[in-house]
Amino acid sequence: GENVEQHPSTLSxxxxxxxxxxxxYSDSASNYFPWYKQELGKGPQxxxxxxxxxxxxKDQRIAVTLNKTAKxxxxxxxxxxxxxxxxxxxxxxxxxxxxxxxxxxxxxxxx
Amino acid sequence: DGGITQSPKYLFRKEGQNVTLSCEQxxxxxxxxxxxxxxxxGLRLIYYSQIVNDFQKGDIAEGYSVSRxxxxxxxLTVTSAQKNPTAFYLCASxxxxxxxxxxxxxxxxxxx
Numbered sequence: 001g002e003n004v005e006q007h008p009s010t011l012s013x014x015x016x017x018x019x020x021x022x023x024x025y026s027d028s029a030s031n032y033f034p035w036y037k038q039e040l041g042k043g044p045q046x047x048x049x050x051x052x053x054x055x056x057x058k059d060q061r062i063a064v065t066l067n068k069t070a071k072x073x074x075x076x077x078x079x080x081x082x083x084x085x086x087x088x089x090x091x092x093x094x095x096x097x098x099x100x101x102x103x104x105x106x107x108x109x110x111x
Numbered sequence: 112d113g114g115i116t117q118s119p120k121y122l123f124r125k126e127g128q129n130v131t132l133s134c135e136q137x138x139x140x141x142x143x144x145x146x147x148x149x150x151x152x153g154l155r156l157i158y159y160s161q162i163v164n165d166f167q168k169g170d171i172a173e174g175y176s177v178s179r180x181x182x183x184x185x186x187l188t189v190t191s192a193q194k195n196p197t198a199f200y201l202c203a204s205x206x207x208x209x210x211x212x213x214x215x216x217x218x219x220x221x222x223x
Contacts, residue, residue, distance in 0.1 A: 001170075004153070006153075009151075032209055034211065034212070036214075041216075041217070041219075042216055042217065043115075043117075043201055043203075043214030043215050043216045043217050044154075044201070044212075044214050045214070046211055046212065046213070049211065089153060089154070091154075093209045097159075097167070097208055097209075098156050098159065098169060098170075099154075099156070099212065100153075101153035101154040101155075102153050103151065103152055103153045104151070104152075104153060
């Protein structure tokens, strides 16, 4: 099956700085890569996603890049704010009919 | 408003007891899923269902059972065979397999 690795597990940044979270996947058949934000005690919320026919996607302060050759994708958050503090999960969808999730990155934005 | 409702938010299980977690959606989504979340780990798939009266096992189905008698409902039973049930359980739904997942707010299950 698919294996998704996510780094770093924890990340602290100063307010206004950028944050980057990286994920790698093992199955070249994976073709859809969402990112989720989870606040304490709540369910994950989709913040951005990308399909394998696109290299980059942007939504205001959030962007995702995909490198199919290297089998990795990254989440970029610019101009971070305290409300960006949360746990972020990457995931990959492949033909095995399920999403495989990374182990999460706990982001802390320091005011 | 459309969404997914999980209940209860907190649940306690006694030794040898079966407990059932509720998941209801009013989004008219075809696919529904149950995930288990443990601290420091990613989400792991327990069961999923594409259509009514049909469901498939995920990677960690042992000790769990589900039913899909109605499109909007996908309850999960944690049986006494699940020896380590303490976890945060998340229900999700989507238009179809491989489409965007919408998650409920979760149920925290603990053992007394």
